[in-house]
Amino acid sequence: MDFLYVKALHIIFVVTWFAxxxxxxxxxxxxxxxxxKLEPAKSILQTQYKLMSKRLWYIITWPSAILASIFAFWMLYESPYYLSEPWMHIKLSFVLALYFYHGFCQRIYTKLQKDIISYSAFKLRMINEISTILLFAIVFLVTVKSAISWVWGVVGIVLFGVLLMLSIKLYKKIREKNSWDKTEKEVLENNDKN
Structure with a gap:
């Protein structure tokens, strides 16, 4: 198979893996x-989310991770000179971090399938941004290769991560305020009816 076809397939499965x-x-x-939530909504929602998670995890995410890796190894086999490039070593470090993140998500998935909740929704929102940071790091390294300074790249990723975390905290505050406003409004409306 032509190298460009292998590369295209690798990119497609990386995209679906990240999705x-x-x-x-x-x-x-x-x-x-x-x-x-109150019953029966709680049971209905959790059953549905478990089913959706199972299908997503085993029909899309895991196969995409495996196929992205197969095509990556195939590209490295066809063009081993990539392994002599310094940017590739850094990229592979981020890919290794991505595999650890994937494994961490597998642990959360397994617990949630058994109704064991180990993390709050807020912590999960923070965890969700790890993949975003890894995506930015990998795409920038692959795109600009040696043109990017290692130090500036790391500083940029750290700053990006900090901005994401601050955005999540701001979002949480806005959600809590809107939730409080809605609750207060409902109480006032109920008082007016009485």
Whole structure:
């Protein structure tokens, strides 16, 4: 098979792998938030989220991770000179971190399938941003290769991560305020009726 076809397939499966990683943690968040619902909504939602998670994880995310890796090894076999490039070593370090993240998500998935909730929805939102940071790091390294300074790249990724975390905290505050406003409004409306 032509090298460019292998590269295209690698990119496609990297995209679907990341899509699965982004969405699986969202499902974890929804399943965790469903814990606060009243029955029967709680059971219905958690059952549905478990089913959605199982299908996403084993039909899209895991196969994409495996196929992205197969095509990556194939490219390295066809063009071993990539392994002599310094940017590739850094990229492979981020890919290794991505595999650890994938394994961490597997642990969360397994626990949630057994109704064991280990993380709050807020912590899961923070965890969800790890894949975003890894995506930015990997794409920038592959795109600009040696043109990027290692130090500036790391500083950029750290700053990006800090901005993401601050955005999540701001989002949480806005959500809590809107939730409080809604609750206060409902109380006032109920008082007016009485």
């Amino acid at each position: 699965g990683l982004f969405y699986i943690v969202r499902l974890f968040i929804y399943q965790t938030e469903a814990e606060d």
